[in-house]
Amino acid sequence: MGMIIPLVLFVAIFYFMLIRPQQKRTKETREMQASLSRGDKVVTIGGLHGTIDSFDEKQMVLKCGNSRLTFDRGAIREKVKSAAEPKQEEKKLEDKKDATQDVAAETSEK
The missing domain is CATH 1.20.5 (Single alpha-helices involved in coiled-coils or other helix-helix interfaces)
Incomplete structure (x- = not known):
């Protein structure tokens, strides 16, 4: 019994310090990616800044300067204010x- 309590505490601390915050960030990112619309300024995972020109369920076309680049929707890291x-x-x-x-x-x- 004395060995079970520290093991349970370790699992609980591991869950609340690592797993739960990661799940929360993933959920927020999914919601942000679902709410994107044409004309939003975004940053990709690779650090590319651009404006959404068009999109469908899986891909987005970003306008960066004079060029247009196609990215997977999941490659959008954040929406720029x-x-x-x-x-x-x-x-x-x-x-x-x-x-x-x-x-x-x-x-x-x-």
Whole structure:
């Protein structure tokens, strides 16, 4: 019995530290690849940056400069945020800061 408890603990730690996070990353990658659409900027596993020109169930055509390259859908590593998205996030942060400053000013006046 004394040897079973450390073995069970080892398996549990191994599962929560290695297997579960990898499954989570794989699921997120699959969902991202399924949600891609024409015009999205992406990065491939090999590090190639491009814009999706067209796609079907298994392949995608990326436009890179003046050329078009065909990749398997699974070769897409990540979707790159456009320039407008970070600006929207910055605006939200500024709005939160303004609201915090307004609350701080009201409390200091009381």
